Amino acid sequence: MxxxxxxxxxxxxxxxxxxxxxxxxxxxxxxxxxxxxxxxxxxxxxxxxxxxxxxxxxxxxxxxxxxxxxxxxxxxxxxxxxxxxxxxxxxxxxxxxxxxxxxxxxxxxxxxxxxxxxxTDNVPFIINTVMGLMLIIAGNFLPKTKRNSFIGVKTSWTQSSDLAWYESNRAGGIAFVVTGVLTIIESSFIKGINSTFIMVAILLISIAVAYIYAYVKVKKSA
The missing domain is CATH 1.10.132 (Topoisomerase I; Chain A, domain 4)
Incomplete structure (x- = not known):
């Protein structure tokens, strides 16, 4: 450390x-x-x-x-x-x-x-690529967090048990990694500021899907 x-x-x-x-x-x-x-x-x-x-x-x-x-x-x-x-x-x-x-x-x-x-078109590409890499790194470490009020996906139901915490942060981690990979790929083909808009849209959709998936899975196992 x-x-x-x-x-x-x-x-x-x-x-x-x-x-x-x-x-x-x-x-x-x-x-x-x-x-x-x-x-x-x-x-x-x-x-x-x-x-x-x-x-x-x-x-x-x-x-x-x-x-x-x-x-x-x-x-x-x-x-x-x-x-x-x-x-x-x-x-x-x-x-x-x-x-x-x-x-x-x-x-x-x-x-x-x-x-x-x-x-130039290179600026959004560099920014989005860096953001994509950050999301991939965050997505890989998010599932490794332990239940706490410091870092991770924190809601009332994720704090209810270690299983709920793990499932939620695992889903969130996958969402971040998927968003990061797709962002890097789409930035290679879509130029300008539109690439950034797509990145934000992908991130919001991925997080929404991850939250819903984790919530349903946790409620079923409760």
């Missing part, structure tokens, strides 16, 4: 350091937001590139504080607590790593295409 936390800390600090260096090569004003058609609809100060690094640092700080609170006050066994904290650390590290990739992409675009009025 100590090694993983050190990696998480390094990845949390890295975007701020990279952004500080990249700022020297940027125009004072750069594209900051794109509309649904991919056109720039807002320009802003180059210093706004620190927003995502700040969010990453906040995520790291929140994780550290919340895990300490969970570890101190949880009524679960030490084994379950350590298991859930480790899985959370892996997931948070994966998310922060993904944000590192996105931040680097945004910085490169701000330098190479400071006057661009639209983004």
């Amino acid at each position: 100590k090694k993983l936390n050190k990696i998480m800390l390094a990845l949390s600090i890295l975007p701020t350091l990279l952004t500080s260096v990249f700022l020297f090569f940027m125009n004072d004003t750069v594209p900051m937001h794109y509309n649904a058609s991919g056109a720039v609809d807002r320009y802003g100060s180059k210093y706004e590139n620190f927003i995502l690094p700040a969010i990453i640092l906040f995520m790291y700080a929140f994780y550290m504080v919340y895990t300490k609170i969970y570890t101190k006050y949880s009524t679960n066994s030490v084994e379950k607590i350590n298991n859930n904290v480790k899985i959370t650390a892996i997931l948070v590290t994966s998310i922060i790593a993904a944000f590192n990739i996105l931040q680097l992409m945004f910085l490169i675009l701000a330098i190479l295409k400071p006057d661009s009025t639209t983004f």
Whole structure:
């Protein structure tokens, strides 16, 4: 865990350091937001590139504080607590790593295409591919969580028993993996912002199906 936390800390600090260096090569004003058609609809100060690094640092700080609170006050066994904290650390590290990739992409675009009025089709592809990989990773670890109020699919009925928890999080994990795989595939063929809309639609449908499946299965076994 100590090694993983050190990696998480390094990845949390890295975007701020990279952004500080990249700022020297940027125009004072750069594209900051794109509309649904991919056109720039807002320009802003180059210093706004620190927003995502700040969010990453906040995520790291929140994780550290919340895990300490969970570890101190949880009524679960030490084994379950350590298991859930480790899985959370892996997931948070994966998310922060993904944000590192996105931040680097945004910085490169701000330098190479400071006057661009639209983004290229590669941008949604990279974003959706990274999101797809994050969902696959999360989906693989979700079923490994133990019943708790810290991480996982948490509803009144998933907390009713270990079986209900496992079935629900297993179904949720499958939904995430399926969504991740389909997102990567569809992003290879569908260009632009439409690819992102499809990803969101697939995710919502998969989660809905997973919840219904898990609920029915749990009620039948009750």
